[in-house]
Amino acid sequence: MADYELHCFGESGHSYKAALMLQLAGCDWKPVFLDFFNGEVRSEEFRELNEMGEAPVLRHSARTGEVILSQSGVILDYLATATGKFAAGSAVERREVLRWILWDNHKMSSQAGVLRFMMNFVPEEKRSADVIGFLQGRVKGALTVLEAHLQDEDWLVGDKPTIADFSCCSYLYYPEPFGFDRAEWPNISDWLDRIAAIDGWKHPYDLMPRTA
Amino acid sequence: MADYELHCFGESGHSYKAALMLQLAGCDWKPVFLDFFNGEVRSEEFRELNEMGEAPVLRHSARTGEVILSQSGVILDYLATATGKFAAGSAVERREVLRWILWDNHKMSSQAGVLRFMMNFVPEEKRSADVIGFLQGRVKGALTVLEAHLQDEDWLVGDKPTIADFSCCSYLYYPEPFGFDRAEWPNISDWLDRIAAIDGWKHPYDLMPRTA
Known part of the structure; x- marks a missing residue:
């Protein structure tokens, strides 16, 4: 299993922010397709993952347990801290x-x-x-x-x-x-x-x- | 001079976020009226303060020098750290x-x-x-x-x-x-x-x- 799973879909620019960071930071990750156009974000199952009903959602199998994150800005901040890459300097x-x-x-x-x-x-x-x-x-x-x-x-x-x-x-x-x-x-x-x-x-x- | 000056106007909910935090955290602050409806955010002078052309802008006379901040979310985060109030715990x-x-x-x-x-x-x-x-x-x-x-x-x-x-x-x-x-x-x-x-x-x- 990959360290990171990103629930996303290609048409989503918000998802792309997270996917691009995972890619450029060299993370072990895989995309999990979210069928946005057929309403998957409105399903009970997805709402359990993200009450905001939005892509992307990141699942990180961290040593201390699974971390589930949403909002691309939170995911970017988390990955910059976790990888030390593309982070601010001061x-x-x-x-x-x-x-x-x-x-x-x-x-x-x-x-x-x-x-x-x-x-x-x-x-x-x-x-x-x-x-x-x-x-x-x-x-x-x-x-x-x-x-x-x-x-x-x-x-x-x-x-x-x-x-x-x-x-x-x-x-x-x-x-x-x-x-x-x-x-x-x-x-x-x-x-x-x-x-x-x-x-x-x-x-x-x-x-x-x-x-x- | 107050520790904090907030460039803002009453009709601006984005300004209110910062004003409310300054008020509830008990900061020494004063509002500086920004004439948004007459285009002050488009003036050269204001663009010098905030290239994004938006209210609010916070000026903090810190011991280490003046800090100028924009985007209400940045201001809230800065004030939570500076005052230790209304901050997240973990x-x-x-x-x-x-x-x-x-x-x-x-x-x-x-x-x-x-x-x-x-x-x-x-x-x-x-x-x-x-x-x-x-x-x-x-x-x-x-x-x-x-x-x-x-x-x-x-x-x-x-x-x-x-x-x-x-x-x-x-x-x-x-x-x-x-x-x-x-x-x-x-x-x-x-x-x-x-x-x-x-x-x-x-x-x-x-x-x-x-x-x-």
């Missing part, structure tokens, strides 16, 4: 890492994830142009903050990649259109290339099983 | 506190804050029924998770109030309508009463200056 940097992970959950991945879902995975007759326009405005605001921050920085915090980068980048590698065009955001595009150049990097659809 | 509880704060930023305050803004502070002709309906669905989903968690628990984590409670409760004390009716959520309502019974508690509009 107390000041730790606060900066947490700051970007919170911002990502509030302003970046949360909005981009729902927008991509609405534009690609919801039946066309159920899509609302108003809601899509609203979310596109939110995502554009977030990308503007990210683009400005990366003007003079290679990484979000300090001078090397951290879990903050893995959190904020997650939805930006997906091919489905949601109004994000790399050509319009050169600093973000270069940063995505830097992350993708880290030894072992894989695309979300090559790391996690997709819905058929 | 590593497991610390992860649970972070988990609820991340969930709040992703699913609760973020959605409720924008919804309340759309329904009360945006000119009527600019409101979209589709967007309001969409956000109400998101908020209802979050309230359902919170209501279920509080079925057998007095507090979100462990057996006493923590910064997780102060994060998740923030928008739920405001009087402006956004589709949240306490009568429909009895466990949440009782929990809000428990928080309001903590010595020193104040309503957001009594803790922070409001826009005229």
